[in-house]
Amino acid sequence: MRTLARKGKSAVVRLYRGYNRRKARTAPPPSTKQVRILLLHANGMGGTIRTVFNLASYLAKEHDVEIVSILKETEEPFFPIDPRVRFRFLDDRLNPSPDPLRAILSKLPSRLIPKEESAYHRFNLWTDLKLTRYIRSLDTGVLMATRPGLNLAMAQLALPSVITVGQEHVALRTQPEPMQELIKWRYRRLDALVTLTKADLRDYRETLPKKPKKLARIPNAVPPMSGGVAKLDAKVAIAVGRMTRIKGFHRLITAWETVAAQHPDWKLRIFGAGPQEENLAQQIAEAGLQDKVELPGPTSDVGAELEKASIYVLSSRHEGFPMTILEAMAKGLSIVSFNSPHGPKEMIKNEVDGLLVKPRTNANLAASIIRVIEDEQLRRALAAGALETARSYDVDVIGQKWDALLAELLARRDGTYVRPQPAQTPAVEVPAPRPPSGDGPSGEVTPPSP
Known part of the structure; x- marks a missing residue:
């Protein structure tokens, strides 16, 4: 029976591929x-x-x-x-x-x-x-x-x-x-x-x-956003994302207990919705952070909310290429992020346009947030670096990469594709050795006459 099933499957596959070839011809x-x-x-x-x-x-x-x-x-x-x-x-x-x-x-x-x-x-x-x-x-x-x-x-x-x-x-x-x-x-x-x-x-x-x-x-591009650059004078940290375990908001709330104890005038706002929302609200209540941590829900105008903050925090366990980091950079926020091996590690230059923190270490996350809060010069330097980095993710810059990819794929299909040749190292001319004085034929030294 298994042999018959395999033969039947092979026959179906052959028919399917033959049909595809006939469709391709027309x-x-x-x-x-x-x-x-x-x-x-x-x-x-x-x-x-x-x-x-x-x-x-x-x-x-x-x-x-x-x-x-x-x-x-x-x-x-x-x-x-x-x-x-x-x-x-x-x-x-x-x-x-x-x-x-x-x-x-x-x-x-x-x-x-x-x-x-x-x-x-x-x-x-x-x-x-x-x-x-x-x-x-x-x-x-x-x-x-x-x-x-x-x-x-x-x-x-x-x-x-x-x-x-x-x-x-x-x-x-x-x-x-x-x-x-x-x-x-x-x-x-x-x-x-x-x-x-x-x-x-x-x-x-x-x-x-x-x-x-x-x-x-091809990385993501910074999307268009309303408003201008953050002024960095608001005592607000912000996080944005779907409320799932992978986003690590429970770790961020735990870290904020330490932040709130030292800087009770600062607030954390976590925008988003998802299956963990109720658990996070309960965690906030149990920690007595109702006046320090807000869950405003999802927002369709991320730019406006980022503009009202000074620090962006990313607490995810791992990320692909988080758009929210790009958006926060384009708004000129200071960024504190767990050092996820893919997205954040490639997007952020530590101490230049953000701070990278050892993953899943709540105490280290709290310490980095506190450092940015207490050091205004660092906060503004990181924000300036973030703005500079965001320029390399401009829509037109990234869009041109897609233009080039689509053009190459079409060329591969219509037979006009020319594989790029590896760069040739220019040849360096080596001058021929100069024959010694009194040379004879073939460079041999002619003995002096007697």
């Missing part, structure tokens, strides 16, 4: 004019959504851009959107279609998305069907995906005539082992894989036995 020529970006839920809030909106807005200057959201669970987007960018929702859970097939399939677990994908519970057989139909409907243009489960589905389903780009917003080494195994074998089918950090790029280069045509590192 497909339009390769193009980057149309760019489609797959997101889990475009109307939600989070760093990935914000960065995708930012990228889509930049690309919309020269491309036809559509954000394709798997889910629609809120009526309006949390973040402002560029009117040039179109939106499509595959599974509208606010106004579900009366299709009886949907009623059945939406109750069954996904078979397309791996169980180890962190958002697996958001998918089902109905989203599998809608996503598969959408990906298979494309025969040209660029398709990007923005999380491992969607990258894997895209690699498996996209027609060969479509240029596929996988984005990774979390570090490879934080993925469960079964996900890493699938990544090793499926990502080779992508035209490009883009990481946010050099460390993650290095991990993929070392881990993937067969690589996509292009491995690249």
